[in-house]
Amino acid sequence: MSSILVVGSVALDSVKTPEGESKDALGGSAVYFSLAARLFAQVSVVGVVGRDFPAGHRRMLSERGVDLSGLKETAGKTFRWVGQFGRDLSDAKTLETHLNVFRTFRPSLSSAHRKSRAVFLANIDPDIQADVLDQMENPSIVACDTMNYWINSKPEALKKLLGRVHIFFANEEEAKKLTRQANLFCAARLISEWGPSIVVIKKGEHGVVLKAGHRLLAFPAFPMEALKDPTGAGDSFAGGFMGCLMAGGGATDEDSLKRAALYGTILASFNIEEFSTRRLERVSRKDAEERLTDFLDRLGVRTGALLDAA
Amino acid sequence: MSSILVVGSVALDSVKTPEGESKDALGGSAVYFSLAARLFAQVSVVGVVGRDFPAGHRRMLSERGVDLSGLKETAGKTFRWVGQFGRDLSDAKTLETHLNVFRTFRPSLSSAHRKSRAVFLANIDPDIQADVLDQMENPSIVACDTMNYWINSKPEALKKLLGRVHIFFANEEEAKKLTRQANLFCAARLISEWGPSIVVIKKGEHGVVLKAGHRLLAFPAFPMEALKDPTGAGDSFAGGFMGCLMAGGGATDEDSLKRAALYGTILASFNIEEFSTRRLERVSRKDAEERLTDFLDRLGVRTGALLDAA
Numbered sequence A, B: 001m002s003s004i005l006v007v008g009s010v011a012l013d014s015v016k017t018p019e020g021e022s023k024d025a026l027g028g029s030a031v032y033f034s035l036a037a038r039l040f041a042q043v044s045v046v047g048v049v050g051r052d053f054p055a056g057h058r059r060m061l062s063e064r065g066v067d068l069s070g071l072k073e074t075a076g077k078t079f080r081w082v083g084q085f086g087r088d089l090s091d092a093k094t095l096e097t098h099l100n101v102f103r104t105f106r107p108s109l110s111s112a113h114r115k116s117r118a119v120f121l122a123n124i125d126p127d128i129q130a131d132v133l134d135q136m137e138n139p140s141i142v143a144c145d146t147m148n149y150w151i152n153s154k155p156e157a158l159k160k161l162l163g164r165v166h167i168f169f170a171n172e173e174e175a176k177k178l179t180r181q182a183n184l185f186c187a188a189r190l191i192s193e194w195g196p197s198i199v200v201i202k203k204g205e206h207g208v209v210l211k212a213g214h215r216l217l218a219f220p221a222f223p224m225e226a227l228k229d230p231t232g233a234g235d236s237f238a239g240g241f242m243g244c245l246m247a248g249g250g251a252t253d254e255d256s257l258k259r260a261a262l263y264g265t266i267l268a269s270f271n272i273e274e275f276s277t278r279r280l281e282r283v284s285r286k287d288a289e290e291r292l293t294d295f296l297d298r299l300g301v302r303t304g305a306l307l308d309a310a
Helices: A029-037 A057-065 A101-105 A126-135 A148-153 A155-162 A172-179 A184-194 A233-246 A254-271 A278-282 A286-298 B029-035 B054-064 B100-104 B124-135 B147-153 B154-163 B170-179 B186-195 B233-247 B256-272 B278-282 B283-297
Strands: A003-007 A011-017 A020-027 A043-050 A067-074 A079-085 A092-098 A119-120 A141-144 A165-173 A199-203 A210-212 A215-219 B003-007 B011-016 B019-028 B044-050 B067-074 B081-084 B093-099 B118-121 B142-144 B167-171 B199-202 B208-212 B216-217
Touching: A003 A029, A003 A126, A003 A233, A011 A199, A011 A278, A020 A029, A029 A043, A029 A215, A029 A233, A029 A278, A043 A101, A057 A067, A079 A101, A079 A199, A092 B142, A119 A126, A119 A233, A119 B093, A126 A184, A141 A233, A148 A155, A148 A172, A155 A184, A165 A172, A165 A233, A165 B233, A172 A184, A172 A199, A184 A199, A184 A210, A199 A233, A210 A254, A215 A254, A215 B283, A254 A278, A254 A286, B003 B029, B003 B124, B019 B029, B029 B044, B029 B233, B029 B256, B029 B278, B044 B054, B044 B081, B044 B100, B054 B067, B081 B100, B118 B124, B118 B208, B118 B233, B124 B154, B142 B233, B147 B154, B154 B186, B167 B170, B167 B233, B170 B186, B186 B208, B199 B233, B208 B256, B216 B256, B233 B256, B256 B278, B256 B283
Parallel strands: A003 A043, A003 A119, A011 A079, A043 A067, A119 A141, A141 A165, A165 A199, B003 B044, B003 B118, B011 B081, B044 B067, B118 B142, B142 B167, B167 B199
Antiparallel strands: A011 A020, A079 A092, A199 A210, A210 A215, B011 B019, B081 B093, B199 B208, B208 B216
């Protein structure tokens, strides 16, 4: 198994959607990412929790092979996010953010973690993302995510960071805001000029667009009638994507990227089936492969006949 | 070649987009539909134009094999639409609509047209759509489109019509408004309960979702950095879709529907490359097949390797 380091939040989320709600349930970008990526690769989490973080969550993650040696516990309370999704289950509305122990989070990597082959810098302060990167010893793949808050408050630090990144994940709104472009593809091109040769733009229910070099790829979301909680969809996509890439030895040729985008889509689709991490905790590699086969079938991949003249 | 009858508008459009503008240029749902469908099937247009309709447009369509025997010319001016697209090139803003000769359009089908194997009822008054259908002699495929105006003004007539339709094309906003559903898939399911076993929901740059029986399919749009004029994208999609179905003998099994959705996507992508019908006028079956191959390649279809374990 290849090794991926993920630096990001480990949280207790309270989420309301039209399908129900969860209270102080396991969440955070690093958690969603690692529960998806662990199907394909060895994942190490670097983060921080407070004394109130349930031991059961640690156990659950460890049992699934996630390395938590970099998950520090400090005095204080765990990061908490309170959010709500409206009827169309697209954008989250943040009701409360309590940084708690996350406020003073300054990761210091162990010597083992510094040698990780890939790193995913989840949406934290771009200065901290850069600081983590400074500690890494020549990772072959550097990926990062961000959020509107950092685009507004630290755009220059973020752009500087992008110069050191291979893969940038953003949602559509973020990509357009960051580049001040109305057209998604123009936004992706501009971002790739700042550094990342691979730009992945997540569009939620509308799927994902991927710019790799001069090539544009687009994939729909896995079509689902029933979903309960979109929290973590972007991070589970990134986890499936990065995990799949590293399982393939870290190659980023076009076929590897397509497969990564498809598996990312599949992992995100599992994630949103239930609240918090419940579905991701149970998902197996076999589940993912079966849904991928189904997904490819719906896209017409099964039938070479599609290419025959109608 | 199979035969498709299309009943809809033949127009002179004036369109402004951030990429330029066109004045009194050929447009209308029946025109966009037939210029796409003619690559695959024999298409007959039923519509009306005024005395001001340029002979060159008639000639252009006839030269491309479109049967205009049902295109009536009457005293008065041709239907005109004036619209504008904003920076993101998604929704059109209608600035002016001059129905002109279209106001009193009451199609009376010739005996040949009554025997058409398929009919596409483009977005006109649902009472007129029903009246056209009454005149048809047992068509094997009945498809229709609509628009917000009819959803607001004649929802009951529209729902009644849907009970007689096999394939319903709508954009996302229309489908949600018609069904009062926030979730696209729930909207598609409800529509299919009203009649159409195949519901095609067009999402513009985000592609298309298709419900066929209990099966949900989703396809991205062909990714394009540069586009000039989205006018007619939905109708050229429908034209490619219906044309492809009829070229396949009118079968509506899942593979036929996938192929139709892919060709619809391809034809729409050509259409928006230039203003008015300029690109569709020039597109060949070979162009469409080459772009389909490219599209399938971007989706990962070329590589059976995608299914191998990562």
